[in-house]
Amino acid sequence: MSLLPAIVTGLALGSMYGLLALGFHVTYAVSGTVNFSQGSSMTLGAVAGYFFLVLWGWPGAIGIPMVLVICAIYGLIIERYAVRPFVQRGSENWLMATVAVGIIVDNLMLFVFGKEPRGFPSILAVTPIQIAKDAGVYPLQLLIPVVGLLLAMVLHLFTRRTRHGVAMLAVVQNPNAARLMGINVGRAIAASYAASAILAGIAALLIAPLFNVSSDMGTLFGIKAFAAAIIGGLGSAWGVMLAGLCLGLIEVFATSYLGSVYTQIITFASVIVILVVMPHGLLGRAGVKKV
Amino acid sequence: MNYNCSSPSLLHRRGFVRGIASTAFAAALLASSGVLAADPIKIGLVTALSGQSARAGEALTRGATIAIEEINAKGGVLGRRLELVRRDDESNPAKGLLAARELIQREKVAAVIGGLDTPVAMAIVPFVNNAKVPFVDPWAAGTAITHNGAADNYVFRVSAMDQDVDKAIVQYASKKFGAKKPGLILVNNPWGESNEHGLKAALKAAGIEPAGVEKFQDNDVDVVPQLSRLKQAGADALFLVGNVGPSSQVVKSLDRMGWAPPIVSHWGPAGGRFTELAGPNAKNVIFVQTYSFFGNLSPVGKKVMAALQAKYPDIKGPADITPAVGVANAYDTVLIITAAIQKAGKVDPTAIRNGFYEIDHVDGLIKTYQKPFTKERHDALTENDYIWTRFEDNHIMPVASN
Numbered sequence: 001m002s003l004l005p006a007i008v009t010g011l012a013l014g015s016m017y018g019l020l021a022l023g024f025h026v027t028y029a030v031s032g033t034v035n036f037s038q039g040s041s042m043t044l045g046a047v048a049g050y051f052f053l054v055l056w057g058w059p060g061a062i063g064i065p066m067v068l069v070i071c072a073i074y075g076l077i078i079e080r081y082a083v084r085p086f087v088q089r090g091s092e093n094w095l096m097a098t099v100a101v102g103i104i105v106d107n108l109m110l111f112v113f114g115k116e117p118r119g120f121p122s123i124l125a126v127t128p129i130q131i132a133k134d135a136g137v138y139p140l141q142l143l144i145p146v147v148g149l150l151l152a153m154v155l156h157l158f159t160r161r162t163r164h165g166v167a168m169l170a171v172v173q174n175p176n177a178a179r180l181m182g183i184n185v186g187r188a189i190a191a192s193y194a195a196s197a198i199l200a201g202i203a204a205l206l207i208a209p210l211f212n213v214s215s216d217m218g219t220l221f222g223i224k225a226f227a228a229a230i231i232g233g234l235g236s237a238w239g240v241m242l243a244g245l246c247l248g249l250i251e252v253f254a255t256s257y258l259g260s261v262y263t264q265i266i267t268f269a270s271v272i273v274i275l276v277v278m279p280h281g282l283l284g285r286a287g288v289k290k291v
Numbered sequence: 292m293n294y295n296c297s298s299p300s301l302l303h304r305r306g307f308v309r310g311i312a313s314t315a316f317a318a319a320l321l322a323s324s325g326v327l328a329a330d331p332i333k334i335g336l337v338t339a340l341s342g343q344s345a346r347a348g349e350a351l352t353r354g355a356t357i358a359i360e361e362i363n364a365k366g367g368v369l370g371r372r373l374e375l376v377r378r379d380d381e382s383n384p385a386k387g388l389l390a391a392r393e394l395i396q397r398e399k400v401a402a403v404i405g406g407l408d409t410p411v412a413m414a415i416v417p418f419v420n421n422a423k424v425p426f427v428d429p430w431a432a433g434t435a436i437t438h439n440g441a442a443d444n445y446v447f448r449v450s451a452m453d454q455d456v457d458k459a460i461v462q463y464a465s466k467k468f469g470a471k472k473p474g475l476i477l478v479n480n481p482w483g484e485s486n487e488h489g490l491k492a493a494l495k496a497a498g499i500e501p502a503g504v505e506k507f508q509d510n511d512v513d514v515v516p517q518l519s520r521l522k523q524a525g526a527d528a529l530f531l532v533g534n535v536g537p538s539s540q541v542v543k544s545l546d547r548m549g550w551a552p553p554i555v556s557h558w559g560p561a562g563g564r565f566t567e568l569a570g571p572n573a574k575n576v577i578f579v580q581t582y583s584f585f586g587n588l589s590p591v592g593k594k595v596m597a598a599l600q601a602k603y604p605d606i607k608g609p610a611d612i613t614p615a616v617g618v619a620n621a622y623d624t625v626l627i628i629t630a631a632i633q634k635a636g637k638v639d640p641t642a643i644r645n646g647f648y649e650i651d652h653v654d655g656l657i658k659t660y661q662k663p664f665t666k667e668r669h670d671a672l673t674e675n676d677y678i679w680t681r682f683e684d685n686h687i688m689p690v691a692s693n
Contacts, residue, residue: 005515005519006516009513009515009516012513013512013513016512115344116563116564117535117536117539117563117564117568118564118567118568119564119567119568119570126570128546128547128549130549136546136547136548136549137547138547207512210512210513210543211512211540212536212539212568214536216510217510219510220508220510221510252513252516255516255517255520256516256519256520259505259520260479260505260506260507260516260517260520261506263508264508
């Protein structure tokens, strides 16, 4: 495989990880907690999307917002019942609670959707564009990095340039002081969980046509996305997106030049190496509490 | 706490009820032993009846049911009716083993049909060899199921076997496509591994050097890097082993590369909605099957087709019998078990197992079986019994033989 096709494939794959990983960043930046079952949020989005857009044939203008609304509600539920009760007690058990909710959701999806993978047709994943010889990509694969980078930029600008964004950052630094300053801490954290699940929903709708929908589609993606979030430095939107792209490139280069037997070994060994060399991730800052 | 209702009177009452129940049970046992001769001979079926493979499990049920009804209509075997007792293994080895144990120990089945998934079958194999009850696998292709190394082997198969499928893939690809340097693209799990050995051995025997062996994960979105390696190594055909989801990712990746080599595959794609998942180029994948209800049917084929249509209103034509392999293999399995019971002359598991070796002629759906089993060969089908098919829309159609 020559260089250009490998880069194109790697970036397309990596941006999927990055997009999902942004969800980890959003809640971490505000509350110092994450939803460990981000992969299940993605499965939920994909299954909802399958029902609304494919099975019931709703137009995208209604179906897509509905998927995102469902994801947002799910995010709020996670925060309210799996994170808040534990954080209030100063316990770290939200860690296990979010994993547990993810397992419950995966099994519910199995119930609702069945085990059989189903297709998720999209006009953006029919005719490949030949970028170079042997380097065809579906238009959707070009759209995913664009959406990912745009969202990373929006998140970055929101937290740095807007009043609400700065208020959210204040929440993580010192919730009590933030509360005294009139910031509604509870609402800010809840909103971050809703945003995180919405990001998973967006990722689901973009990935499903490439990947098909299945009840366990989020599992591996969730793990890779978490790796991306950690490598990138949980606190930085740019870092997370960048790390996703790196992970995708490492994966594709390992497969292309060494063979698929080595893909997982090289990928996860690289994760460890990066973390040893840069303990706070690519763009993370020292002094941030790690989970 | 009030969960603990241990008042003496209640204990008494419970003991009394229990006494009545056991007396009734004993009476029933006594009564039934008197009419044992008229009791049906039970045949167990352990398969997935729920989840991803539920359709395959239903196909096995239908094939077995049609055969049993046909046999019962002719007066049964040894003057007794056959009865199918089904258990769901949920594609879970532990549940499969539990179900097999229950069928043998409690239901006292004469033989167990089972094994949709190789891991489930492999979990059951040591138990049946120990319990000395015949176990006939109508689906799972893992070579080690029948080649299990047991001194006293009770496991038979009426289905494809990996080792033979691999030989057939090599033969077909070189005959049909003149493949001289095939690339292997295999799912990274025990099934892929088993076929890697089989394919390499078959290629070696045929004097063919593969272009390369690449693995892909069940969850891979993009198989382009692996396929590019094979293309660069000069692969002139692809041998594919993977379930329906991963196989569809291979087809889509080939689409993006704009590469269309001949693809000869194990039967993974047959297990689901391949065309829906892989898109229009799903039809490029040619895969192995044991039977198809399309085309000119044998007299047995016509008879089974008519029986299926009469019994199941959703079957209007050959396209509705999916997966056909399940129906056909299970139908033949029941005929073969019946023949073995006939040879045994009694419903004794060990006698029935020995009966398998004595079967000399069974008019089956897939073929006419002549002496299908010996002590060395526990597989009724060989690589010469397979047919080649592909998806046309949502139907599995035989590829026109040339």
